[in-house]
Amino acid sequence: MQFIIAFLLSIVLMAADHYGQILGSLRSVLLTTLTPIERAATFPQQIYNLITTDFSSINTLERENQQLKTEMLLLKAKQQQVINLELQVQRLESLLGTTGKITNQNVQIATVTFYSSNPLSQFLTLNKGNLDNVKKQQTVIDSQGIMGQIIQTTPTTSRVLLITDPEHQIPVRVQRTGQRGILSGTGHDNTQLGFIPVNSAIREGDILESSGLGGIFPAGYPVAIITQIETQGDNPYFRITATPIAKLNQSHKVLIINQQEDENWNNDFDFDLDFNLKSQKDASSKGKEP
Amino acid sequence: MTESFVNIRSSQVRWLILLTYLLGLIIDSMVLLNSSLQILPPMTLLAVLYWSGHFLDRTYFIGAFSLGVLTDALYQTTLGAHALLYCVILFMMIRNRLQFRTYPSWQQAFIIGLYLLIYQALNTLFFNPVLDDGTFVPYWSMPAAGILIWPVLSGILNKLTQNTP
Numbered sequence: 001m002q003f004i005i006a007f008l009l010s011i012v013l014m015a016a017d018h019y020g021q022i023l024g025s026l027r028s029v030l031l032t033t034l035t036p037i038e039r040a041a042t043f044p045q046q047i048y049n050l051i052t053t054d055f056s057s058i059n060t061l062e063r064e065n066q067q068l069k070t071e072m073l074l075l076k077a078k079q080q081q082v083i084n085l086e087l088q089v090q091r092l093e094s095l096l097g098t099t100g101k102i103t104n105q106n107v108q109i110a111t112v113t114f115y116s117s118n119p120l121s122q123f124l125t126l127n128k129g130n131l132d133n134v135k136k137q138q139t140v141i142d143s144q145g146i147m148g149q150i151i152q153t154t155p156t157t158s159r160v161l162l163i164t165d166p167e168h169q170i171p172v173r174v175q176r177t178g179q180r181g182i183l184s185g186t187g188h189d190n191t192q193l194g195f196i197p198v199n200s201a202i203r204e205g206d207i208l209e210s211s212g213l214g215g216i217f218p219a220g221y222p223v224a225i226i227t228q229i230e231t232q233g234d235n236p237y238f239r240i241t242a243t244p245i246a247k248l249n250q251s252h253k254v255l256i257i258n259q260q261e262d263e264n265w266n267n268d269f270d271f272d273l274d275f276n277l278k279s280q281k282d283a284s285s286k287g288k289e290p
Numbered sequence: 291m292t293e294s295f296v297n298i299r300s301s302q303v304r305w306l307i308l309l310t311y312l313l314g315l316i317i318d319s320m321v322l323l324n325s326s327l328q329i330l331p332p333m334t335l336l337a338v339l340y341w342s343g344h345f346l347d348r349t350y351f352i353g354a355f356s357l358g359v360l361t362d363a364l365y366q367t368t369l370g371a372h373a374l375l376y377c378v379i380l381f382m383m384i385r386n387r388l389q390f391r392t393y394p395s396w397q398q399a400f401i402i403g404l405y406l407l408i409y410q411a412l413n414t415l416f417f418n419p420v421l422d423d424g425t426f427v428p429y430w431s432m433p434a435a436g437i438l439i440w441p442v443l444s445g446i447l448n449k450l451t452q453n454t455p
Binding site for chain 2: 002003005006007009010011012013014016017018026027030031033034037038040041042044045114115116117118119120121123151152159161166186187188
């Protein structure tokens with residue numbers, strides 16, 4: 001009798017979870033319960049990292065420091081170019097009389113606390129949740145490109161479905177030609193680009209960036225690089241394999257993007273890119289004034 | 291499975307049972323972190339099978355269902371799917387548990403290996419996991435690893451259960 005009840009309950013639960021969104025809060029409760037267990041599971045790895053870090057030589061740290069300083073210098077130089085480009089775009093837009101505007105985006109820094117490299121699912125757990133204003137469907141990026149989107153949140157953590165997960169899809173365009181397509185995860189650190197006709201001018205090495213269609217992912221972020229293009233008999237579409245640009249298995253610090261301006265988005269660790277750009281722009285324009 | 295604790299009731303080792311469930315969940319979480327650990331069987335399932343085979347006063351379906359739902363949340367799979375698998379495997383175990391108790395440890399291990407093979411086949415049917423060259427062998431070797439782990443696991447739990455006051 002107990003088996004029949006458990007069996008039926010499981011089927012009802014599966015149907016409710018698959019066909020409706022009513023179990024989102026239940027999953028959130030379960031994930032909250034699992035948070036300390038996930039932390040306990042990463043404990044041996046943390047100890048290992050701590051020990052290996054303690055034994056790393058001063059030379060390595062100095063080299064790493066030097067590398068970071070160089071990288072920061074390059075990024076600052078690029079940021080100056082971005083400010084100039086933004087001003088140019090605004091000037092051109094005013095000449096054309098269009099109302100286009102570079103999207104303002106707030107970002108929030110988060111740390112990866114848990115991850116899954118299982119054949120069933122590929123996700124990350126971040127140390128920011130509802131209490132930090134993290135919401136479902138927010139995009140997560142690293143220094144290289146898009147990693148995935150938030151699919152579940154608890155008060156203190158959130159779960160990110162990686163772009164390589166077989167259930168994940170993202171609208172993209174080829175950076176070089178503007179050709180649009182849908183990038184689907186295939187598992188094991190690879191993705192597949194669909195709906196690209198065989199007469200398209202696409203080649204290996206092309207970079208795919210988010211197209212912004214659908215309104216979930218912001219446009220213009222690099223997503224993947226094409227590594228293999230195959231034709232399949234009479235199939236009118238290519239079979240295209242692409243490797244994610246973001247370091248899905250290596251990134252420790254990531255950025256959660258919020259496309260909409262939110263007044264409550266206040267956190268000590270928040271970094272408002274737009275504010276930073278504006279303040280630098282103001283400073284530079286003041287300096288140019290006679 | 292020894293006769294020395296036939297008279298012990300499951301309520302006397304309630305905390306031990308909960309502790310094995312907790313440790314099982316932690317080990318299952320560790321498997322997610324490292325693809326080379328996929329050879330390990332689901333420890334929560336092994337724990338439920340152990341307790342259901344040792345104590346006849348309970349069926350452990352509530353435990354199997356709860357652990358299955360937690361595993362679903364952990365693996366980001368459809369809620370209830372692992373719960374269903376756990377309940378089906380537990381049902382098979384309960385149908386034969388009287389006979390199972392009489393077997394020596396090595397023989398039990400092979401039966402557990404068979405249950406794990408069925409579990410893995412159902413797992414493939416339900417979730418269609420993406421298996422490449424690096425994960426195919428560990429994935430299907432899991433029942434064999436379960437055969438090796440069972441005598442150790444049951445030995446430790448037998449010892450702990452016997453020492454319960």
